[in-house]
Amino acid sequence: MPRRERPLSPFLIYRFDYTMVLSFSHRVTGLLLAIGALVLAWCLVALACGPAHYARFMGILDSWMFKLLLLGWLFSFFFHLANGIRHLAWDLGHGFEKSNARMSGWIVLITALVLTAGYVWMALGRHGGVP
Amino acid sequence: MNSGASSSGVPHWWWQRVTAVLLVPLGLWFVFSLLRLDVLDYRYVSDWLTHPLNALGVALLMLVLSLHSQLGVQVVIEDYVHDPARKRFSLVLVGFAHALIGVIGVVAIIRIAAGGAA
Numbered sequence: 144m145p146r147r148e149r150p151l152s153p154f155l156i157y158r159f160d161y162t163m164v165l166s167f168s169h170r171v172t173g174l175l176l177a178i179g180a181l182v183l184a185w186c187l188v189a190l191a192c193g194p195a196h197y198a199r200f201m202g203i204l205d206s207w208m209f210k211l212l213l214l215g216w217l218f219s220f221f222f223h224l225a226n227g228i229r230h231l232a233w234d235l236g237h238g239f240e241k242s243n244a245r246m247s248g249w250i251v252l253i254t255a256l257v258l259t260a261g262y263v264w265m266a267l268g269r270h271g272g273v274p
Numbered sequence: 275m276n277s278g279a280s281s282s283g284v285p286h287w288w289w290q291r292v293t294a295v296l297l298v299p300l301g302l303w304f305v306f307s308l309l310r311l312d313v314l315d316y317r318y319v320s321d322w323l324t325h326p327l328n329a330l331g332v333a334l335l336m337l338v339l340s341l342h343s344q345l346g347v348q349v350v351i352e353d354y355v356h357d358p359a360r361k362r363f364s365l366v367l368v369g370f371a372h373a374l375i376g377v378i379g380v381v382a383i384i385r386i387a388a389g390g391a392a
């Protein structure tokens with residue numbers, strides 16, 4: 144009796160591709176930004192509570208850990224924005240071919256990095272620190 | 275009510291796209307406004323937020339952002355949390371947190387804008 148080909152598991156069929164990493168990153172940056180939204184709401188409450196509360200809130204932000212977080216949020220914002228526009232283009236039926244998806248993936252990553260670097264550059268010039 | 279994995283079907287998909295499109299100008303405007311603001315100066319920031327257009331912009335941002343975030347996080351939970359009880363618990367928790375972000379954000383802005391010299 145000849146051995147028949149057995150169906151392969153999806154894990155063996157789909158080759159790992161960095162376009163997958165990119166699409167997963169959309170979720171990760173989105174979750175980070177959701178936490179950022181919470182902190183932003185907290186910031187507005189501190190602002191509404193008056194100068195003392197606001198100063199205390201900004202004092203918490205003025206630490207290395209938070210500056211790193213702000214940098215993470217900044218990159219997440221630009222990445223999620225650029226990749227989101229890519230997703231919207233797909234929804235409209237553009238650029239879904241594999242070569243285009245690859246190319247636009249690289250464009251998204253480079254755009255996010257350049258915008259983040261440019262923003263930090265300008266922020267350092269304005270008030271000597273990431274806002 | 276029960277129309278697919280997201281349990282809301284097309285409206286969910288549609289609102290996620292509508293809020294995404296709205297967030298492109300709103301988000302860029304807000305992030306680059308921060309660049310021009312001296313964020314450490316309470317007076318400066320509250321004056322900026324007292325300006326009607328800025329207050330409207332940030333209020334709109336908080337509402338659209340919380341809705342977009344809610345729709346996105348909801349999908350992530352539905353995809354990765356499989357235990358029904360845990361799924362329901364996290365969905366309620368996340369829904370509550372997002373409602374809080376939207377409502378509290380807008381209330382705070384109204385207080386800042388109305389208070390002026392607080």
